[in-house]
Amino acid sequence: MEQLTPRQIVAELDKYIIGQKDAKRAVAIALRNRWRRQRLPEDLRDEVAPKNIIMIGPTGVGKTEIARRLAKLVDAPFIKVEASKYTEVGYVGRDVESMVRDLTALAVDMVKEERTKAVQERARELAEERLLDLLLPVGRVAMTPGVEQTSDVSAITSAAETREKLRKRLHEGKLDDRTVELEVKDRGAPMVEIFSNSGIEEMDINVKEMLGNLMPQRAKRRKVKIREAQRILAQEEGDKLIDIDDVRSEAVRRVEDSGIIFLDEIDKIAGRESSHGPDVSRQGVQRDLLPIVEGCTVTTKYGLVRTDHVLFIAAGAFHVTKPSDLIPELQGRFPLRVELASLTQDDFVRILTEPRNALIKQYVALLETEEVRLDFSEDAVQEIAAIASTVNQATENIGARRLYTILERLLEEISFEAPAMQGARVDINAAYVRERLQEIVKNEDLSRYIL
Numbered sequence: 001m002e003q004l005t006p007r008q009i010v011a012e013l014d015k016y017i018i019g020q021k022d023a024k025r026a027v028a029i030a031l032r033n034r035w036r037r038q039r040l041p042e043d044l045r046d047e048v049a050p051k052n053i054i055m056i057g058p059t060g061v062g063k064t065e066i067a068r069r070l071a072k073l074v075d076a077p078f079i080k081v082e083a084s085k086y087t088e089v090g091y092v093g094r095d096v097e098s099m100v101r102d103l104t105a106l107a108v109d110m111v112k113e114e115r116t117k118a119v120q121e122r123a124r125e126l127a128e129e130r131l132l133d134l135l136l137p138v139g140r141v142a143m144t145p146g147v148e149q150t151s152d153v154s155a156i157t158s159a160a161e162t163r164e165k166l167r168k169r170l171h172e173g174k175l176d177d178r179t180v181e182l183e184v185k186d187r188g189a190p191m192v193e194i195f196s197n198s199g200i201e202e203m204d205i206n207v208k209e210m211l212g213n214l215m216p217q218r219a220k221r222r223k224v225k226i227r228e229a230q231r232i233l234a235q236e237e238g239d240k241l242i243d244i245d246d247v248r249s250e251a252v253r254r255v256e257d258s259g260i261i262f263l264d265e266i267d268k269i270a271g272r273e274s275s276h277g278p279d280v281s282r283q284g285v286q287r288d289l290l291p292i293v294e295g296c297t298v299t300t301k302y303g304l305v306r307t308d309h310v311l312f313i314a315a316g317a318f319h320v321t322k323p324s325d326l327i328p329e330l331q332g333r334f335p336l337r338v339e340l341a342s343l344t345q346d347d348f349v350r351i352l353t354e355p356r357n358a359l360i361k362q363y364v365a366l367l368e369t370e371e372v373r374l375d376f377s378e379d380a381v382q383e384i385a386a387i388a389s390t391v392n393q394a395t396e397n398i399g400a401r402r403l404y405t406i407l408e409r410l411l412e413e414i415s416f417e418a419p420a421m422q423g424a425r426v427d428i429n430a431a432y433v434r435e436r437l438q439e440i441v442k443n444e445d446l447s448r449y450i451l
Contacts, residue, residue: 016355022338022340030313038258057339059399062399063264063340078106083265103310105302111247116238123241135180136163182233267316270326294333345388347400372423
């Protein structure tokens, strides 16, 4: 994070997401503030609260994509959840605290993977020694029947030489397809199903773990090829070299200091409570979110986790509701609001061609695997963008996602016949695009189903 300035964060996001400068700047500043806070004196550090963000904009304009790219860009625990999944505490469903538990579990996996990479070389060496022990047990000495062994030293030397020869063959891959028998630890998991209500998910986990610990640890023998045996043994040795308690402590620290939760579909829980009974998935969830976003302590199986400095980024289309429909207390916990603009025809042109993962680049690469070359002319790209814009205006505006349906319909015939077209070159121009799509676009009722 030290090397990533707000300008660099925006530049990285620009490689994959077109437009939406305001949203990118807000997110970049929020991320940089996490790093700035870590450099403050400890007494002031605890006073600096994260500035949570609400992204407002129609579907398909890049809200989720910004979050997804941030997850890859920032080396911090990050999780994307949907607000509509949760119910009020006391009702069947997931309670909002489970998002913190999920984030903590993800952080534990992150730290464990990092520690595993750090000891990977040592684990591979230990696994190799165990494998050589299986292939040539230490106690076995090459002895010829009827011939008296003259010296224990010569026997040990002979075994060592044989072991080194095996090691060399192992490195050269000459033993990869040979089969060995491994003893793998297998804890018999008890067949217990616990029907837990929301709010006591951790009891469900802890009871299963407690019952699992009562079961004796058994060893299961498996016959595997040496290539697979190396992987299994390296994983076992790596686990032995890692201090799991230290991993959990570090994971909890990372969640508390730099965790990010992307709360999607926040607009689905906006709106006042219905008069037809309890509205357990809307205003009740908003009330439950208040302490989580403000800062509280959540019990997880890895320890107590405080959410005071977890950054929350909420997003929603708000085409039926508006941010002011959220209860005032929750609005106050998301002080920053960013509006994402609807995509224009020019934006569609750029989305099709500019990003590293541009759709046209994806389809060209996919069909190259069948040795079919696709060439899109500039006027074809303009025509595709125009059709996407027209259909979005005539039916529902689903943003850039419309490009997926249009390109899939446009290239359906080529994709189907590609295995029989090896070595062919297909030029996609504006005339071809109109021929394949114009009739569907003209028939509005048909385009609602097909595009």
